[in-house]
Amino acid sequence: MEPINPYYPIPVKIKEIIPETPNITTFILDGKPFDFEAGQFAELTIPSVGEAPFTPSSSPYDDHMEFTIMKVGRVTDALFNMKEGDLVGVRGPFGKPYPLQNFKGKEVFIVGGGVGFAPLRSLFLALLHDLKNYKKVYIRYGARTPQDIVYKRLIPEWQKIDRVDLLMTVDVGDESWKGRVGVVTVILDKIPVDVKTSPSVVCGPPLMMKFSTQRLVEVGFKHENIYLSMEKNMSCGVGKCNHCRVGKFYVCKDGPVLTWQDVKDIEEPFL
Amino acid sequence: MKSYLLSPDKILTFVKELSRDGSLYYPMFEEGRTHLVRFDDAHEFKPDFAKIRTAENIKQFFFPSRDTVAKFPKDDVRQVDKRYLFGVKNCDLRGVDIHDRVFMGWEPVDPFYKERRDKTIMISADCPEPEDSCFCNLLGLNPYGDAVCDLNFTELPAGLLFESYTKRGEEIIDAYKGMFTEVKNDDEKARKSIREKAITKLSKINSKPFKKDLPARVEAADKARIRDARDECVECHACLHACPTCYCFLLSDYKKGKDIERVRIWDTCYYAAYARVGGGANPRSRIDERFWNRFQCKFDFFNKYENTLACSGCGRCLLGCSAKIDIREILWNL
Numbered sequence: 314m315e316p317i318n319p320y321y322p323i324p325v326k327i328k329e330i331i332p333e334t335p336n337i338t339t340f341i342l343d344g345k346p347f348d349f350e351a352g353q354f355a356e357l358t359i360p361s362v363g364e365a366p367f368t369p370s371s372s373p374y375d376d377h378m379e380f381t382i383m384k385v386g387r388v389t390d391a392l393f394n395m396k397e398g399d400l401v402g403v404r405g406p407f408g409k410p411y412p413l414q415n416f417k418g419k420e421v422f423i424v425g426g427g428v429g430f431a432p433l434r435s436l437f438l439a440l441l442h443d444l445k446n447y448k449k450v451y452i453r454y455g456a457r458t459p460q461d462i463v464y465k466r467l468i469p470e471w472q473k474i475d476r477v478d479l480l481m482t483v484d485v486g487d488e489s490w491k492g493r494v495g496v497v498t499v500i501l502d503k504i505p506v507d508v509k510t511s512p513s514v515v516c517g518p519p520l521m522m523k524f525s526t527q528r529l530v531e532v533g534f535k536h537e538n539i540y541l542s543m544e545k546n547m548s549c550g551v552g553k554c555n556h557c558r559v560g561k562f563y564v565c566k567d568g569p570v571l572t573w574q575d576v577k578d579i580e581e582p583f584l
Numbered sequence: 585m586k587s588y589l590l591s592p593d594k595i596l597t598f599v600k601e602l603s604r605d606g607s608l609y610y611p612m613f614e615e616g617r618t619h620l621v622r623f624d625d626a627h628e629f630k631p632d633f634a635k636i637r638t639a640e641n642i643k644q645f646f647f648p649s650r651d652t653v654a655k656f657p658k659d660d661v662r663q664v665d666k667r668y669l670f671g672v673k674n675c676d677l678r679g680v681d682i683h684d685r686v687f688m689g690w691e692p693v694d695p696f697y698k699e700r701r702d703k704t705i706m707i708s709a710d711c712p713e714p715e716d717s718c719f720c721n722l723l724g725l726n727p728y729g730d731a732v733c734d735l736n737f738t739e740l741p742a743g744l745l746f747e748s749y750t751k752r753g754e755e756i757i758d759a760y761k762g763m764f765t766e767v768k769n770d771d772e773k774a775r776k777s778i779r780e781k782a783i784t785k786l787s788k789i790n791s792k793p794f795k796k797d798l799p800a801r802v803e804a805a806d807k808a809r810i811r812d813a814r815d816e817c818v819e820c821h822a823c824l825h826a827c828p829t830c831y832c833f834l835l836s837d838y839k840k841g842k843d844i845e846r847v848r849i850w851d852t853c854y855y856a857a858y859a860r861v862g863g864g865a866n867p868r869s870r871i872d873e874r875f876w877n878r879f880q881c882k883f884d885f886f887n888k889y890e891n892t893l894a895c896s897g898c899g900r901c902l903l904g905c906s907a908k909i910d911i912r913e914i915l916w917n918l
Contacts, residue, residue, distance in 0.1 A: 319692045320835060320846055324657040360656060361839040365862055385862045402656050519865045546861050548835050551692055554851070555832040556859060558881065559867065561888045566690075580809065584867045 319551045322358040322402025323347070328377070330397055333463040334456075337428050338393060339370065339381045346403045349373055351413070351439040352432060352542065352570045355380075355405030356550050362391040364402070366547040368569070370431035372438035378403070381431035381463060407550040408569045411436050411514065411540060417446050420506040422534075424525045425454045426497050426517025430463045432542050433516050437471070444476060451506060452479040455497030455521065459483050459490045478505075497521055501528045508533040516542035519583040526573055526583075539573035543582070588757050588764040589771055591743040596629050598763055599670065602756075606666030606705070609645075611638050620669070633709040633739045636718060637673040637898050641828035645669065646700045647683060647850075649825075653696055653835070654846040664699050671709040675720045677732040678896035679828025680706070684732075685890050686831050696848075705752060708733040712778050714786045717899030719912055721786040722794050725897060728779055738775040745771050794915055798893070801918040802884040811876035812914050816907035819871060823901035823911075824852035829882065829894040832858075853877050879914065 328343035349355070350373050357380060358364040365388040371379035384393045395401070421440060425433045433452070440450050452471075456462040462481065472479050480500045482493040493500055497517070513534050515525050522541060529539050545557035545564040552566030560579040562568060576582035590598055600623075602608050608623040613632035617639040623629065645667065652662065680701075687697035708729030714720075720727060729736030734753035737744040745767065748754050757764065795801060805811070824830050834851040837844050851858065854874050860866040868874045886894035895911075902910045 317692070318654055318659060318695055320848070321654040321659045322656060322846075358656065358837065358844075360844050361837060363837050364835065383863075385864070389862065400657065518863065544861050544863065544865070545867075546859050549833070551694075552690060553686055553694060553831070554834065555853070555881070556834070556851070558885060561885055578807065581867065584865050 319404070320549070322356065322364065322404045324400050324402055325378075327395060327397055327399050327401060330395075331466075333381060333465070334461045336384045337381060337461070337463050338384075339379055340392070340395075340401075341371075342378045342380075342401070342403070345376055345378045347406060349378075349406035350410030351436040352411035353406035353408050354432075354547070354550075354565075354569055355403050355407065356547070357388075357392070358402030358404070359388055359391045359395070360400060360402065363388050364404070365389065366407075366550065366565070368432035368435065368542070370434045372435060372442060374439070374442050381428065381434070383428040404550060407547070407565050409567065411439075411570055413439065415538075416440070416512050418448060420448045420511045421450045422504065422506050422511050422513040422529075423450065423452045424497060424501065424513065424515045424517070424529070425452065426521035426525070427456055427461065428463065429517030429521070429542070430454055433514065434464060436514060441474070441477075444474075447476075449476045449478065449506075452477070453481075453497060453500045454479070455482045455484070455500070455517070457484045459487055496524070498524050498528050501525065501532075504529075504532050509535070510538075512538045512540060514540045514542075519544075522583045530573065536574040536577060537572050540570050541573060541576065541583075543568045543571050543576070545569070585747050587767045587772060587775075588746040588748075589743050589767045590737075590746065590763060591765055594763045595744060598760060599623055599629060600625070601760060602668050602670070606668055606703070608668040608670055610670045611635065611672075611709075620672070623670075631671060633671045633737075633744075634712055636711055636713065636715050637675050637900075639900075641679060641826060641898070641900060642669060642672055642676045643679055643683060643828050643831075645704055646680065646697055647687070647831065647833075649850045651696060651848045652845050653848045656837075656844040656846065658843070662696075664703050667700075667704045668707060669704060670707045671737075672706060672729075672733075673711045673898075674708060674725055674727060674729050674733075675711075675718075675896040675898035676828050677706065677708055677729055678720075678723070678725055679898070681732050682829040682886070682890075682892070682894050682896075683831055685892075689890070705756070706733045707735045707737065707753075709736065710738040710775075710778060710782070712739070712782050714782055714789060715899075716789055717903050718786060718897065719790045719899060720897035721783065722790050722912070723893055723895055723897040726779070727782040727786060738778060740771055740774045740778070742768075742771050742774070745775050790912065792916055795918070798915065798918065799884045799887040802879055805918055806876065806880050806884065811872040812879075812917075814872075814875055814907070814909055814914075816909060817871065817875055818906050819854050820906045821852045821854050822904035822906065823909075824854060824878065825850060826900035826904040828896050828898055828900070853881065883915070
């Protein structure tokens with residue numbers, strides 16, 4: 314059989330656009346171009362502009378695919394100008410997913426920052442799908458301001474779920490904000506899980522990942538149990554173009570989920 | 585291994601025959617450099633098999649500097665013609681070996697590379713006169729093709745003495761067996777002597793071997809954050825574009841009529857934006873980090889991944905360097 318073209322993006326229409334924050338929006342695609350597992354990523358093509366890597370934020374069990382994306386550069390600027398019904402392209406799934414088999418029967422401790430909640434939402438929804446398999450799911454989420462919190466429309470429902478413990482903080486509050494104030498590590502002061510056995514998952518901007526991981530290491534999580542979503546410049550997605558290499562890994566192929574054990578010897582692994 | 589001799593009067597006929605089957609490229613010396621040129625009946629066939637590798641590396645044949653890899657929204661199939669590379673050198677074969685691993689060694693196989701590789705027959709030639717820039721011996725390579733190629737030949741006064749390394753090579757010998765004559769003991773002795781001379785010359789040029797634990801030394805230097813920053817580097821990227829083992833590329837999209845063409849372009853890790861992500865974080869924002877990344881990639885990372893060094897010792901990087909930085913000196917001093 315002839316090898317398929319790994320560089321060809323599958324055309325798919327944008328079905329719905331849901332603004333989450335002033336600069337973060339969820340794009341719901343009309344269907345699911347391919348199956349994926351939580352943590353695997355895709356390359357999203359904006360026709361005639363280019364493509365960039367994103368991890369789906371929807372459940373792997375859904376019949377459609379969603380991406381929650383922050384407007385940061387050329388490709389995302391163009392995406393934010395698109396309308397419902399416009400055509401985009403998707404390639405994937407790429408890389409290794411979160412190893413859910415290692416999470417079974419355990420307390421799962423998830424730490425997210427900003428738009429880093431996107432891949433974590435996919436993970437969270439995958440965990441919810443089989444919640445009985447896990448002892449409890451903890452989410453600790455930090456955003457810059459109350460306005461910058463993603464999934465505000467969904468979080469109250471998630472907080473009602475038994476065996477889900479979701480806490481939030483904002484760097485800077487306002488009159489409406491009654492919760493914790495400070496960077497995400499302020500809600501990592503008390504970690505009510507068995508750190509010796511529990512897996513933790515971190516995704517967010519580089520500094521947030523650095524300090525959250527430091528905290529998790531400090532309280533005793535095993536290095537191989539700290540799962541990090543590595544953000545690198547993935548161009549090909551298939552371990553060939555070399556852009557995302559860090560240490561001895563092609564992040565696109567060996568990651569994007571790597572453990573602290575994998576990356577701790579790398580100077581500034583989150584940069 | 586069985587050898588086959590093609591007498592000097594048959595070389596042109598043999599080349600002509602092959603060129604009817606597919607376009608054939610051979611090395612021609614011109615204005616101080618050797619280039620791979622396409623054989624055609626209308627021009628005089630003036631090969632130079634004795635000179636070192638051509639000025640341009642041969643990765644262009646399998647992994648062009650600019651290559652359309654997809655069309656959107658509807659993709660189409662692109663055809664590649666059969667080709668012969670006649671008289672390429674072993675350092676360039678090492679480059680192909682490295683690219684074989686990247687593009688075909690792990691899933692998914694790159695269909696564009698594979699098709700070109702499948703349709704290109706590689707006939708290498710001995711490299712009897714290594715020059716000062718050559719250091720294939722430091723990478724454990726011989727100055728003659730002994731793997732990766734389909735056929736290799738040694739140029740002797742009695743003609744071209746071939747050996748076959750693949751089934752494809754055997755098939756070529758078989759298809760043109762009427763052209764080959766019996767090999768004499770003296771021919772094999774002459775080949776041995778040419779090779780020994782070349783190896784001796786290489787060991788004089790590079791008398792100091794790389795340390796056996798070179799990858800570990802590169803890793804240790806990296807951990808100690810010792811980066812030979814080389815202020816002289818002007819970031820011209822010649823070393824990387826000239827390198828037969830470098831395989832970095834970038835996918836870029838261009839509008840063509842109503843459609844989009846996705847083009848694969850050679851990239852190099854010395855560009856400041858090479859590893860920068862959308863959010864702005866850049867793991868190698870400083871030139872010393874990027875300069876060192878090249879060494880780490882070739883001599884540590886690739887070794888961990890594939891158990892081989894991603895360098896061929898072809899010397900193009902040091903000849904092409906605007907600042908005259910010699911990669912050997914950096915590696916010797918580790």
